[in-house]
Amino acid sequence: MRTRNAVRALLALTATGAVLTPPAAYAEEPLRVDLRADTDRDGRVDLTGGTDTAGEDTWSVARGAVFLPNIDDDSKRCPTTGPGGRPLSDAKLAACNDASDTKVNGRADAADLARVRSVPMGGLPSDAKGSVTVTVGAAQTRVFLLRNGAWEPVTSSTRLTRAELRAGVEFGVEGKDVIRDSAKWDGRVAIRLKVTSASGTASDTVTLRAAPLLTHHARQNTQQLLVTKVSGNDPWAKRQREFVKRLARESRRAGITKPLVTFEKYGDIWAQDFVEPAYLNMTGPDGRQRTMRVMLRSAQDREAGRELYEKLRGPDVGVVQAKGRDMQGWETLNSYGNLETIPPYALGGRSYPAGRIIMGERKDGSGIRPSKEIRTLLKSQGLQDPLLLDTSWLHVGHVDEFVQFLPADTPRGWRIGVADPAGGLQLLRDAQRDGHGAKKMFSVPGFDELLPPEETIDEALASRHLVSDNETAAGKIAANLEILKRETGVTDEEIVRVPALYTRGIVGDSAETRVPLLRRLGGGTPEAARKYGQQKLAEDAAAAAPAPTVMTSAYVPGAVNGILLSRDRYLAPRQWGPVVGGKDIFTEAVTAAYTRAGLKVSYVDDWYTYHLGMGEIHCGTNTLRDASGLWWKP
Structure with missing residues (x-):
């Protein structure tokens, strides 16, 4: 502040007509705006050093500020029913989340908001004021201003006072949705702070990007299992609930402390298919990882997906729905048994630090793939570019029917597990060679109306199609494996081959004529077989095939279609194979394959x-x- 004597001296000199240049200490400083975000992702916006200045106008996988699509429901305010308890439409269920209003919901510390701050500005003219504009991504984001200890939304009329600019301003940024199509919005938001006064205007801009929506991979530790538990007192329902009990027991034995999440409302037993668990995360303002689970609902019209909103959505859990309708008939490809994730790898200058998605398509000239909408959403995240494999030889068409990824104590950190039909045939041939051809192919007991299968090893090997279909399956698996080896660099030594067998069905027949396939596997009447298989049969490829096409499904329960419970424990379906010398030959071979893999x-x-x-x-x-x-x- 100027002293009183200095002011008197200045007035005296002015009265004599002298022209003075104001001392440098009294000159107004030029306007200089410095807006910063957490570009080094340590959770702290650095206002005094330079750790957050480099690259503030750009964004890459390695560097650049990140914000969360704020799609959870922290305060549990989103309704699941309408007036009178009537069900809400899918669109209304999906429309509500923390970003659907203009409030900071549920958390006093606003942990879901990414921070942007301005460096305090000294020497501001008395008429200085500031404004904030989202120049890129305004429709997909919301910016809040921390003012007087509370968060308020920034609008076109928001103005920052000279006092606020001098003290430094803090903003919070949230996304209204995940990135769905990078051609329309690639997740970036640019925020500009502009300061104006009579002496001029200055501004600064920072760029942030929405956290990518990522699927899980096998190197991430299992924390909880999800399963459907059906109601009813019929024998099948009781048996399914017994399966749930055994699953819970195996979960505890593997060291998983959280109880099962059970879906109980809609009776869809295929819990892998109507949801894909995914996640979003960033480093929060406290320096800790801020993680939000996201339940990715299947693009199919499966009613069970509604329970994701009704039961799971809440604090730190959101739901994303992507409903493409361009399947041309084979809707089963949109089930998430048809989505698995290769663990992280790098090869040939390409890096996938969060892993890479695989999905199945029909590579038979039909051009049928998973929905374009879901493929676009997954690719638009920019990290897990989906790789499509050929599943046209499978009845259901899911990649989990023949391939899996397993953690390993190796430099790569993981292996590929694949079904091995050639190995399965060899088990039968070895048993036949050793004089056991008359043994029953399956040791499973009967159940309710279903009689146990009666065929023998000799009959299976002599059947019209079993050998040729499994030789075909082996060739298809080998071709897919070559794609995976080429894309990842995995060697033959990193492949776990698990004995398996497949059996045919004819796509193009009606569901009614396909019932004997289930009947041959399980015995009993066509009515009973239809009762137990109808949910999956409803999904198969009948409507899609232009002509009868041979497709297969697991003959012996598919061991690769099991659950990785921990880094060293694997849960497989009971094999019920031929019993020779008191031992199930498939169980022995499957156990040996996984044991060799640790x-x-x-x-x-x-x-x-x-x-x-x-x-x-x-x-x-x-x-x-x-x-x-x-x-x-x-």
């Missing part, structure tokens, strides 16, 4: 609950995994 194997029976419906325990369950790691680092 895994302890346990088994649970799913023959009548899932296997006869053309699925296994992986198809009937789902897994929540640890998502606290840094997705931008390998």
Whole structure:
């Protein structure tokens, strides 16, 4: 502040007509705006050093500020029913979340908001004022201003006072939705702070990007299992609930402390198919990882997906719905048994620090793929570019029917597990060679109206199609494996081959004529077989095939279609194979394959609950995994 004597001296000199240049200390400083975000992702916006200045106008996987699509429901305010308890439409269920209003919901510390701050501005003219504009991504984001200890939304009329600019201003940023189509919005938001006065105008801009929506991979530790539990007192319902009990027991034995999440409202037993657990995360303002689980609802019109909103949505849990309708008939490809994730890897200058998605398509000239909408959403995240494999030889068409990824104590950190039909045939041939051809092919007992299968090893090997279909399946798996080896660099030594067998059905027939396939596997009447298999049959490829096409499903329960419970424990479907010398030859071979891969194997029976419906325990369950790691680092 100027002293009184200095002011008197200035007035005296002015009266004599002298022209003075004001001392430098008294000159107004030029306007200089410095807006910063957490570009180094440590959770702190650095206002005094330079750690957050480099690259503030750009964004890459390795560097750049991140904000969360704020799609959870922290205060549990989103309704699941309408007036009179009537069900809400899917669109209304999806429309509500924390970003659908203009409030900061549920958390006093606003942990879901990414921070942007301005460096305090000294020497401001008395008429200085500021304004904030979102120059990119305004429709997809919301910016809040921390004022007087409370968060208020920034609007076109928001003005910052000279006092606020001098003290430094704090903003919070949230996304209204995940990135869905990068051609329309790539997730970036640019925020500009402009300061104006009579002496001029200055501004600064920072760029942030929405956290990518990522799927889980096998190197992330299992934290909780999801499964459907059906109601009813009929024998099948009781058996399915017994499966749930055994699953819970195996979960506890593997060291999983959280109880099962059970879907109980809609009766869809294929919990792998109507949801894909995913996640979003960033480093929060406190320096800790801020993680939000996201339940990615299947693009199919499956009513069970509504329970994701009704039961799971809440604090730190959101739901994303992507309903494409361009399937041309084979809707089963939109089930999430048809989505798995390769663990992180790098090859040939390309890096996938969060892993890479695989999905199945029909590579038979039909051009049928998973919905374009969901493929676009997954690719638009920019990290897990989906790789499409050929599943046209499978009845249900899901990648989980023949391939999996397993953690490993190797430099890569993981292996590929694949179904091995050639190995399965060899087990039968070896048993036949050793004089056991008259043994029953399956050791499963009967159940309710379903009689146990009666065919022998000799009959199976002599059947018209079994050998040729499994030789075809082996060729298809080998071709897919070559794609995976080429894309990831995995070697033959990193592949776990698990004995398996497949059996045919004819796509193009009606569901009624396909019932004998289930009947041959399970015995009993066509009515009983239809009862236990109808849910999966409703999904199959009949409507899509232009002509009869041979497709297969698991003959012996598919061991690769199991659950990785921990880094060293694997749960497989009980094999119920031929018993020779008091031992199930498939169980022995499957156990040996996983043991060589460093895994302890346990088994649970799913023959009548899932296997006869053309699925296994992986198809009937789902897994929540640890998502606290840094997705931008390998």
